[in-house]
Amino acid sequence: MVALVIALALFFDFTNGFHDTANAMATPIATGAIKPKTAVTLAAVLNLVGAFLSTEVAKTVSGGIIREGSDGVQITPDIIFAGLMGAILWNMITWLKGLPSSSSHALFGGLIGAAIAGIGFNSVNLETLLQKVILPAIFAPLIAGIVAYICTRLAYALTARHDPDTGSKLTQKRGGFRTGQIFTSSLVALAHGTNDAQKTMGIITLVLIAAGTQAPGSGPQFWVIAACAIAIAVGTYAGGWRIIRTMGSGLTEVKPAQGFAAESSTASAILASSHLGFALSTTQVASGSVIGSGMGRKGTTVRWNMVGKIALGWLFTLPAAGIVGALTALLVKTGVVGVLIAAVAGTAAVLFMFFYSRKSQVGHHNAVEVEEAGQAVRFAKKKALARARAKARAARSNAEAPTEDAVEAPVEANEQKDSQR
Amino acid sequence: MKWLELLTVAGTTLVAAVTVVVLYSLGVRLTAIAGDAEQASPRAKRSLAYICFGLCGIAVLFGLYLIIPYFSK
Numbered sequence: 162m163v164a165l166v167i168a169l170a171l172f173f174d175f176t177n178g179f180h181d182t183a184n185a186m187a188t189p190i191a192t193g194a195i196k197p198k199t200a201v202t203l204a205a206v207l208n209l210v211g212a213f214l215s216t217e218v219a220k221t222v223s224g225g226i227i228r229e230g231s232d233g234v235q236i237t238p239d240i241i242f243a244g245l246m247g248a249i250l251w252n253m254i255t256w257l258k259g260l261p262s263s264s265s266h267a268l269f270g271g272l273i274g275a276a277i278a279g280i281g282f283n284s285v286n287l288e289t290l291l292q293k294v295i296l297p298a299i300f301a302p303l304i305a306g307i308v309a310y311i312c313t314r315l316a317y318a319l320t321a322r323h324d325p326d327t328g329s330k331l332t333q334k335r336g337g338f339r340t341g342q343i344f345t346s347s348l349v350a351l352a353h354g355t356n357d358a359q360k361t362m363g364i365i366t367l368v369l370i371a372a373g374t375q376a377p378g379s380g381p382q383f384w385v386i387a388a389c390a391i392a393i394a395v396g397t398y399a400g401g402w403r404i405i406r407t408m409g410s411g412l413t414e415v416k417p418a419q420g421f422a423a424e425s426s427t428a429s430a431i432l433a434s435s436h437l438g439f440a441l442s443t444t445q446v447a448s449g450s451v452i453g454s455g456m457g458r459k460g461t462t463v464r465w466n467m468v469g470k471i472a473l474g475w476l477f478t479l480p481a482a483g484i485v486g487a488l489t490a491l492l493v494k495t496g497v498v499g500v501l502i503a504a505v506a507g508t509a510a511v512l513f514m515f516f517y518s519r520k521s522q523v524g525h526h527n528a529v530e531v532e533e534a535g536q537a538v539r540f541a542k543k544k545a546l547a548r549a550r551a552k553a554r555a556a557r558s559n560a561e562a563p564t565e566d567a568v569e570a571p572v573e574a575n576e577q578k579d580s581q582r
Numbered sequence: 583m584k585w586l587e588l589l590t591v592a593g594t595t596l597v598a599a600v601t602v603v604v605l606y607s608l609g610v611r612l613t614a615i616a617g618d619a620e621q622a623s624p625r626a627k628r629s630l631a632y633i634c635f636g637l638c639g640i641a642v643l644f645g646l647y648l649i650i651p652y653f654s655k
C-alpha cells in the first residue's frame with residue numbers, strides 16, 4: 162500500500178508539473194521571447210533546482226485541514242491514496258479542457274473528500290479550510306491582478322516615447338522586455354519548484370510516518386526530495402500545451418512589456434506568499450497576473466468569457482476532486498479488492514483521457530501562434546530582417562511541406578467541435 | 583483570520599514587483615534613448631541603462647537571498 166501511494170504521489174507530482182508549466186512559460190512563448198521547446202526545458206531545470214532549494218513548505222503541507230493527532234483522527238495511507246486519486250483525475254480533466262486550475266486545491270479537495278468518506282464529517286477543520294483554501298483562492302488572483310495592472314501601467318508609462326516638439330509617437334523600442342521575460346519567467350519556474358514539489362514531498366513523508374518507517378516530526382528524506390524533484394521536472398518538460406495555449410493567448414493578447422510585468426508580479430506574489438505564511442496557489446496568481454496585465458495596456462481586450470470558464474473551473478476543483486476522493490475512499494474501505502478496483506479504474510481513466518487527447522493534439526508546434534507581423538511593425542530595424550526570414554521560411558515550407566495549412570485545419574475543426582459541446 | 587499576513591503578502595508583492603518593473607523599464611527606456619541617432623552622449627545613457635539593469639538584477643538576487651533558507655540561517 163505504501164509503495165502504491167508513493168507511486169501515485171509521484172504521478173501526481175508529474176501531473177502538477179505539466180499542469181503548471183503554463184504559469185511560468187505561457188507568456189514568454191506567446192510573445193516569442195523563448196522558443197517553446199527551450200522554454201519547457203528551462204522550466205524543467207529550474208523546477209528541479211527549486212525543489213532542492215527549500216523544504217519549508219513540505220513541513221506544513223495539508224497540516225490542520227484534516228484534524229490529526231490525539232483529539233482528531235489518524236490519517237492512514239488509504240485516505241491519502243484516495244485523495245491523490247481525486248487530485249490526479251481532476252488535474253487530467255482540467256488539462257484536457259485546457260483550463261489552468263490549481264493542483265494544490267485539487268489535492269486538498271481530494272484529501273478532504275477522502276477524509277469525509279473514510280472517517281466522517283467531523284474530521285475536517287472548517288475554519289482552517291476557509292483560511293487556507295477559500296480565502297487565498299479569492300485573494301490570490303486579486304492581489305496578483307492588481308499588482309500586474311499597476312506594473313503594466315508603469316512599464317508602459319516609463320517607456321512611452323513622444324517627440325517633445327510635435328508630440329507624435331516615436332518608435333517605442335520595447336524590445337528589451339523580451340529579454341527580460343526570459344529572466345522573470347525563469348523566476349516563476351523557480352518559485353514553482355520551491356512551492357509545488359514540496360507538496361508531494363510532504364505527502365510522501367506523511368505516508369512514511371504513518372507507515373512507521375520514519376520518525377514523526379522529521380523532515381523529508383533525501384531520496385524523497387530527489388524523486389519529487391525529478392517527477393515535477395519531467396512533468397514540466399512534458400508540457401501542458403493545452404493550458405499554455407489558454408494562458409498565452411486565450412485570456413488576452415500578451416506583448417513583451419505586459420508579459421514582463423505579469424511575470425514579475427507572479428514571481429513576487431508566489432515567493433512572498435510562500436515565505437510569509439499565507440500560501441497562494443501558483444496557478445491562480447499567474448492567471449490573475451495575466452488578466453491584470455491585459456487590463457493594464459490600452460487597446461487590449463480581456464476575454465471575460467474565458468475568464469468565467471476558468472473561474473468556474475476553480476469553483477469546481479474542490480468539490481469535484483473531493484467527490485472522486487470520497488468514492489475512492491469508500492472503495493478502499495472494502496479491502497484489498499477495493500484498492501485494486503480503484504487503482505485499475507484510475508489508471509484506465511487516465512489512459513482514456515490521454516488517448517482522447519490524441520484526437521486533437523496540441524503540441525509545442527501549435528500551442529501559441531506567435532505574432533510575427535506585429536513584431537515586424539513595432540521594430541523598424543527588425544522589419545527587414547523578419548521579412549527576409551519569413552520569405553526564406555515560406556520558400557522552405559513550400560518546398561518541403563506544401564500543405565501545412567491543411568494539417569492545421571483538422572485541428573481547428575476538432576477544437577470547434579470541443580467548444581460546441 | 584490572518585488579515586495581517588494577507589496584507590503583508592500583498593504589500594511585499596507590490597513593492598517587489600514594482601521595484602523590478604520600474605528599474606527594468608528605466609533600463610529599456612535609456613537603451614532606447616541611447617540608440618537614437620541625434621543623441622549627445624549615447625555612451626553615458628547606455629551605461630546608465632546598464633546600471634539600471636544591474637540594480638534590477640541585484641534586487642532579484644536579494645529577494646532570492648532572503649528566501650533561500652540556506653543563507654538566512
